[in-house]
Amino acid sequence: MKVVTHSGTFHADDVFAFSVLREAVGDFPFTRTRDASVIASADLVFDVGGVYDPARGRYDHHMRDLPRREDGTPYSSVGLIWRDFGRPAIERLVPGIGEDVLDAVWQDVDSGFILAIDQADNGIASARPGHLALLVEAFNPAWDSTQSYDDAFLEAADFARGILVRACRQAHAEARALSLVMAAAKASHDPRIVVLDSKLPWEKAVFEGNLKDLLFVIYPNEDLTSWYCRTVPPEPNSFGQRLSLPEAWRGLQEAEFSRAAGIEDGVFCHPGGFICGARSRKSAIVLAEKAMAEGA
Incomplete structure (x- = not known):
């Protein structure tokens, strides 16, 4: 040709x-x-x-x-x-x-x-x-x-x-990633929480997949040494939150954050109230559950 x-x-x-x-x-x-x-x-x-x-x-x-x-x-x-x-x-x-x-x-x-x-x-x-x-x-x-x-x-x-x-x-x-997020959302027992096995781009799936009830996404860091609990924004590319993390947690780290959040292995909570972390998957899920309970 x-x-x-x-x-x-x-x-x-x-x-x-x-x-x-x-x-x-x-x-x-x-x-x-x-x-x-x-x-x-x-x-x-x-x-x-x-x-x-x-x-x-x-x-x-x-x-x-x-x-x-x-x-x-x-x-x-x-x-x-x-x-x-x-x-x-x-x-x-x-x-x-x-x-x-x-x-x-x-x-x-x-x-x-x-x-x-x-x-x-x-x-x-x-x-x-x-x-x-x-x-x-x-x-x-x-x-x-x-x-x-x-x-x-x-x-x-x-x-x-x-x-x-x-x-x-x-x-x-x-x-x-979109396919994996949608599968995780389908498998979740609570439509407000999605737990991912790896760190991957999930925000697109939230809006294209119409996950309108989702409030928190749980995922590990790159080396699996800690887990994040991330709030879901109200619209794409926003730092806003459908449900913010509790005011009492914000800006705290390690032992101080752990005491405030009621877990044993807390790492931090961002002052902006949109992300926090723990050293275990279980605790990261607990953080999401506690945030929902306080925000109810």
């Missing part, structure tokens, strides 16, 4: 589009050009050519009637390529991924940073310093560089692949 994009200065959308395609279909003859005859003879063209027609392998977006997402956001070349080739790319980037989470991972990456590139490339959102789009564009050769644009493009594409790998694998881990 012969693939073509434009020559010269590159941006994040064409670099990432190339990286996604390379994962989805493997190695292919690739040309960066604006020669109309070469473009016409290619099997797949992206970000150049003035034609959007997936049936013919044409993925440009630089036209008046440009392709848009369902919400009206204009696509860039990476958004279009990700839409049609993202799933097979994920299967290679995340070996062994199950069909049950493939769509969730695709959606997470799409809404996470593919959309941001679409927006920046189309001027919908500004690319401020540190934006991924600007980091990729920094691979373009400086005016006095002897490096060719084509070599720089491939170097940028390797950088982009690293980001794709991490993004897809983190999205996969989050999808697996």
Whole structure:
């Protein structure tokens, strides 16, 4: 399959589009050009050519009637390529991924940073310093560089692949975490408490899984030497609490906290009242139960 994009200065959308395609279909003859005859003879063209027609392998977006997402956001070349080739790319980037989470991972990456590139490339959102789009564009050769644009493009594409790998694998881990949290919630004897066997991202499951009765999440630290009792926020990314830890515990540590909470192995209670800890799973659960009893 012969693939073509434009020559010269590159941006994040064409670099990432190339990286996604390379994962989805493997190695292919690739040309960066604006020669109309070469473009016409290619099997797949992206970000150049003035034609959007997936049936013919044409993925440009630089036209008046440009392709848009369902919400009206204009696509860039990476958004279009990700839409049609993202799933097979994920299967290679995340070996062994199950069909049950493939769509969730695709959606997470799409809404996470593919959309941001679409927006920046189309001027919908500004690319401020540190934006991924600007980091990729920094691979373009400086005016006095002897490096060719084509070599720089491939170097940028390797950088982009690293980001794709991490993004897809983190999205996969989050999808697996969501499944584990939901299973723990289902197995819990009290819908207000979920006990997890490992530290993992649980907040997404609370809101996407509609765990509206959940008040506390119990989980161990990384080396299993202590267990946390964490309050559940009222909305995502908030330090608020559906039910705060008792005022009398806050800011206390070790023996002083243990006495106030009525356990033997307390570690601490944060002054903000959103997390506390003990050295055993049993005591962490007791902390949640005591907090609920006092807050009733």
